Amino acid sequence: MCLLQGSAVTSAPDSATNVHLGMSHFLGCLSQVPYCVINIIIILAGAIALIIGFGISGKHFITVRTFTSAGNIGEDGILSCTFEPDIKLNGIVIQWLKEGTLGLVHEFKEGKDDFSQQHEMFRGRTAVFADQVVVGNASLRLKNVQLIDAGTYTCYIRTSKGKGNANLEYKTGAFSVPEINVDYNASSESLRCEAPRWFPQPTVAWASQVDQGANFSEVSNTSFELNSENVTMKVVSVLYNVTINNTYSCMxxxxxxxxxxxxxxxxxxxxxxxxLQLLNSGPSPRVSSVLLVVWALLSLSTARC
Structure with a gap:
């Protein structure tokens, strides 16, 4: 409709009138465009300007990647994080933060650790691999993992090339490899499966190579014994009526x-x-900070359409 009306403007008697009518027509057409569409155009234009601005200034968002992992209570754990390498060690800043915790988990800058802003719960428990920072390793070693260490962590990096960050979901619990032995004290042939430390309480299932798909719940007995620290538990499961020349598995x-x-x-x-296999471990998704902001603003705008 606006294009058809616009063709009629060219038949105006003079150029001044043409300009006036053309501007009036443009504003009239603009008023017919939904407000949310105008918002989207403005947001996209701003995002493009921001990206161009970073390009001109020589700064950009560097790629930072984290890997979801799990910590074993009482043992040392690793929160994995990598970034684009930079040979200028003194210009590299690494900050680890934990959601809901004031202060830093750990900070590395000017070629050394800085504990001045570290939260007390992490005091004396953290370290980065200082000799591997220049090759892009920002992983954090966490000593004596506790149940309370679970949560969302952010690995923030700033170098001479730019800055970036990525989140990591860190789970804590207890897990150990089971050992199966023949129980010679039983009245019949049986197997005893023991694992010293688990938390949260796990499920236990038996399987047989010969009797695939069989349900052994009625011929087995599983118990959980709380360990001395009152958190982890010892798992013991006994399978009865086993046969020789067969392979049994305790899961x-x-x-x-x-x-x-x-x-x-x-x-x-x-x-x-x-x-032993850790579940749900692997690289965490990485989304550019600029794209994340643009996506959020676009979501708000389109929701109003």
Missing amino acids: IENNIAKATGAIKVTDSEVKRRSQ
């Missing part, structure tokens, strides 16, 4: 880890194997 799993112990008993020997 222990919670929301953090999955561990499996297996045993094969023959007339001449006993073979064992075990494995």
